[in-house]
Amino acid sequence: MSEAPLLDLFVIGGGINGAGIARDAAGRGLSVMMCEKDDLAQGTSSRSGKLIHGGLRYLEYYEFRLVREALIEREVLLNSACHIIWPMRFVLPHSPQDRPAWLVRLGLFLYDHLGGRKKLPGTRALNLQRDPEGAPLLDSYTRGFEYSDCWVDDARLVTLNALDAAERGATILTRTRCQAAVRHSDHWEIILHDVVQDSTRTVKAKALINAAGPWVLDIIHNVTHTQSSRKVRLVKGSHIIVPKFWEGQQAYLVQNHDKRVIFINPYEGDKALIGTTDIAWDGAAEDVMAEDNEIQYLMDAVNRYFKVKLTADDIITSFSGVRPLFDDGKGNPSAVTRDYLFDLDSKGGAPLLHVFGGKITTFRKLAEHALQRLANYFPQMGADWTRDAVLPGGDIADADFENFNQHLKMQYPWLPRALRKHYGRLYGTRCRALLGEAQQLSELGRHFGGQLYEAEVRYLVSHEWAQQAEDILTRRTKHGLHLSDEQRQQFNAWFNAQFSSDAALKLASAQ
Known part of the structure; x- marks a missing residue:
């Protein structure tokens, strides 16, 4: 058996940064392999607030460069994947007890102009007693502001980067742990x-x-047995999901008594996603979960502003993620920078680049900067390319999803409206590969409840590294939120019967 060829680059980690780097490198012509010890985006990258945003509150910490970069990236990413990223308006009711109105106005003015905003509408003032956005709020809040940011399906963003990397020649290995890495003078083993x-x-x-x-x-x-002067601060962020309790597609941003801001976003049509907390975390990242006091903290923030009063009975589910922030010595977890840094170690042999920090909005720039740091080692590699490139399924004319959705309606008139939108949103132009030659609903195979049909499951196993039922219900899609306990159990049983053989799993991981 011949020895495997020497790769240019090996990437450890299948979250947004690892997948983004693998994609960028493969597009430059490098031979790339990426491994992830669990499923794609199983850690932090599927447990975010699901926003592509500049980070309005970071202006208070004078993070102007980071905010500017993130605001620029907001529209770059919107153009690259308008099926999984779309504009959202955020209503910010003003509380005189917290930040003064002039400071909020100044922050929003900077937010509108720092990043060269082109597509998204700017800030406007609201009369909460008159404008419909004020209807669900307590009458004591009379004025507010509305500004723009973008929503993202975070787990799908990771998967689409991995898919693009694979289609450009990279090898993507999920549920594959990097056990050891030994440095030699000219390569890593x-x-x-x-x-x-x-x-x-x-x-x-x-x-x-x-x-x-x-x-x-x-x-x-424990793997490379190297050293770094950089430190990481693990900060836990928890979210809760409840039934949506207001009319309209606008989101809300409220200030809590401790001056932290809480996002209250429409989610999956009839639900609301509320978060996040910022708590220092010293345990294993795998063990993170939302604690009762965090859930109460988030409910208290909502109840301070809204007429509807949330209780524990309203909680559909919760999730928590650990953000690996670069430790800049700040005591307050909310003040720790969301910027990213690299540590390039080439002492004694082949180069090793450690990635510290970052946020989902700036993943593309992080990947670009990472490859630039390695440029001296790969003089043959291509130039920067991802800024004007689209992600799989994102080749939609003028990044106009609504127009694309109308074309789907004409092409597949038999698809129910909600199902058509689901396929369009998750897969963009790739939904045509999922639907194949189907001409009626029954040809999509078994219906498991909600919008989940067998054709989608088989597509995800064949094309997107889905190996377990949870990969599909929680990360590739959010179907799990729309199925009953019994439906989830039935789906799990069917999936395991269909795909539990070693052959099927090997096929799935090879796609």
């Missing part, structure tokens, strides 16, 4: 453990990137 097959393999690469997110220090200490 990397030992991988396939968790599903319980087998190991060894690959070699000229350079290694550690994009493991919350596990970045674990890779440094």
Whole structure:
């Protein structure tokens, strides 16, 4: 058996940063392999607030460069994937007890102009007693503001980056742990453990990137056995999901008594996503979960502003993620920078690049900067390219999703409206590959409830590395929120019966 060829680049971590780097590198002509110990986006990257935003509150910490970069990226990403990223208006009721109105107006003025906004509408003042956006709010809030940011399906953003990387030649390995990495003078020898097959393999690469997110220090200490002067601050952010309790598609941004801001966003049609908390986390990232006091904190923030009063009985579910922030020495977790830094280690041999921090909005720039840091080691690699490129399914004319949705209606008149929008939103132009030659609903196979049909499941297993039922219900889609307990159990049983064989799993992981 011949020895595997020497790769240009190996990337550890299948979150948004790892997937973005793998995509960028593959598009530059490098040979790339990426491994993820769990499913794509199973950690932090599927547990975000699901926003592409500049970070309005970061202006208070004078993070002007970070906010500007994020605001510029907001429209770049909107153009690249308008099926999973779309504009959203945020209503900010003013509370005189917190930030003064002049400071809020100044912040919103800067927010409108720092990033060269082109597509998104600007800020406007609201009379909450007259404008419909004020209807669900307590009568004591009489004035407010409305501004723009963007929504994103975070887990799908990761998957689409991985898919684009694979289609450009990268090898994507899920449920594959990087067990050890040994540095040589001109390459890294990397030992991988396939968790599903319980087998190991060894690959070699000229350079290694550690994009493991919350596990970045674990890779440094236990896998590469190297050192770094950088530190990571783990900060837990928890969210709750409740039934939507207002009319309209606008979101709300409210200030809590501690001056932290809480987002209250429409979610999955009939639900609301509320978050996030900012709490220092010292435990294992795998063990993170929303605590009762965090849930109460989020409900209290809502109840301070809205006529509807949330109770524990309203909680549909909650989730929590650990954000691996670069430790800049700030005591308050909310004040810790959301910027990113690199640590390039080339002492004694092949290069190793550690990625610290970052936020989902700036993943593309982070990936671009990471490859620029390695340019001296790969003089043959291509130039920056991702700014004007679209993600899979995002090749929609003029980034106009509504017009695209109307074309789908003409092409598939038999598709129910909600199902057509679901396929369009998750898969963009790729939904045609999912639907194939189907000409009626029954040809999509078994119906599991909600908008979940067998054709979509088989597409996700064949094309998007879905290996377990949870990969589909929670990350590739959000169908799990729309199925009853019984329907979820039935789907799990069917999925395991269909795809539990080693052959099926091996096929799925190879796609």
